[in-house]
Amino acid sequence: MAEGWTGPNPPVVLAVNAGSSSLKLTVLDQQQQRLWQDQHSWAGGLAAPGSPMPPPIDAWLRRQLDPWTPQIERVVHRLVHGGVAYRGATRLSPAVVADLTRLIPLAPLHNGAALQLIAWMQAWLDGAPARAPQWACFDTAFHHTLPAEARTYAIPLAWREAGLQRFGFHGLNHQHVAGMVPVARLISCHLGAGCSLCAIRDGRSIATTMGFTPLEGLVMATRSGSLDPGLLLHQLRAGLSADQLDQALNHQSGLLGLSGLSGDMRQLREAAAAGHPGAELAITVFRHQLLQGIGAMAASLGGVDAIALSGGIGEHDGALLEELRQALAWLPPFELVQVAADEEGQMARECLAAESGR
Numbered sequence: 001m002a003e004g005w006t007g008p009n010p011p012v013v014l015a016v017n018a019g020s021s022s023l024k025l026t027v028l029d030q031q032q033q034r035l036w037q038d039q040h041s042w043a044g045g046l047a048a049p050g051s052p053m054p055p056p057i058d059a060w061l062r063r064q065l066d067p068w069t070p071q072i073e074r075v076v077h078r079l080v081h082g083g084v085a086y087r088g089a090t091r092l093s094p095a096v097v098a099d100l101t102r103l104i105p106l107a108p109l110h111n112g113a114a115l116q117l118i119a120w121m122q123a124w125l126d127g128a129p130a131r132a133p134q135w136a137c138f139d140t141a142f143h144h145t146l147p148a149e150a151r152t153y154a155i156p157l158a159w160r161e162a163g164l165q166r167f168g169f170h171g172l173n174h175q176h177v178a179g180m181v182p183v184a185r186l187i188s189c190h191l192g193a194g195c196s197l198c199a200i201r202d203g204r205s206i207a208t209t210m211g212f213t214p215l216e217g218l219v220m221a222t223r224s225g226s227l228d229p230g231l232l233l234h235q236l237r238a239g240l241s242a243d244q245l246d247q248a249l250n251h252q253s254g255l256l257g258l259s260g261l262s263g264d265m266r267q268l269r270e271a272a273a274a275g276h277p278g279a280e281l282a283i284t285v286f287r288h289q290l291l292q293g294i295g296a297m298a299a300s301l302g303g304v305d306a307i308a309l310s311g312g313i314g315e316h317d318g319a320l321l322e323e324l325r326q327a328l329a330w331l332p333p334f335e336l337v338q339v340a341a342d343e344e345g346q347m348a349r350e351c352l353a354a355e356s357g358r
């Protein structure tokens with residue numbers, strides 16, 4: 001029980017995680033232990049900030065949160081993109097929310113949904129007995145330690161002066177993995193609907209696969225990952241609009257685009273076992289890009305002591321674990337482990353540390 005608490009039940013932290021394919025709510029105690037968790041899947045994410053919350057999600061949120069209302073002491077949200085300015089847990093204010101709204105185009109699958117949830121939550125909290133403050137933690141924050149050679153694109157000076165650089169993402173979970181696997185040279189592999197690698201030296205991010213937006217890097221569920229920019233120029237000159245490119249690259253590519261079947265690795269494993277050629281192609285391309293990325297991260301680290309797989313695919317795909325074990329046998333001895341993702345616990349820890357001034 002928290003010091004000074006006089007209510008019938010101890011205070012809790014509510015962590016709100018708006019991912020690209022689901023909305024997850026987690027209630028944690030003051031020691032960051034999970035008390036309860038649930039999630040709601042949606043197609044295409046939430047609407048833009050300022051628009052009404054879809055009725056099914058509104059009803060689900062109220063039903064899940066009402067029992068916890070008297071105990072909620074603070075709410076912490078996962079924000080994928082914090083830009084250059086936001087490097088740690090930040091208490092939300094109207095000015096901060098307005099600033100974060102300008103970053104929506106840089107993470108269109110995530111930031112808009114998170115900001116809509118922040119607005120919904122503020123209205124809900126204003127009607128609650130205790131008006132708990134809202135905080136945000138940022139997936140980009142962990143990557144502020146990237147050295148200049150890792151964060152800088154070879155683009156015109158004017159573009160770089162305008163802030164176009166590699167930011168990196170999945171930082172909350174990469175930081176959690178670094179805490180769980182405390183070795184000098186770690187490759188953290190976040191593999192889920194979104195996928196990224198991070199080279200971590202002594203707990204600090206020194207290289208990562210995602211870039212200016214979460215679209216760069218590995219093959220993902222519906223995102224393309226890295227492409228030749230000339231291919232995009234070709235499609236623009238062929239008549240596609242920027243919005244059409246955005247839709248294709250974020251929602252119609254990746255495992256879904258490769259297989260013509262699904263962006264879910266579990267379904268693709270089943271289909272590939274039954275001889276589906278698209279599923280087989282999707283899995284082999286995914287693995288090829290992953291192995292290339294791991295090689296690049298090992299080069300950045302000058303070797304590797306451990307490789308940690310996390311996220312929905314990383315934690316649960318036993319076939320991938322064995323495939324990597326065999327394919328990476330050329331590396332000097334290293335530890336290959338699976339680590340359960342815990343973005344919510346990391347968010348709660350950062351929020352509490354920032355609030356206490358640690």
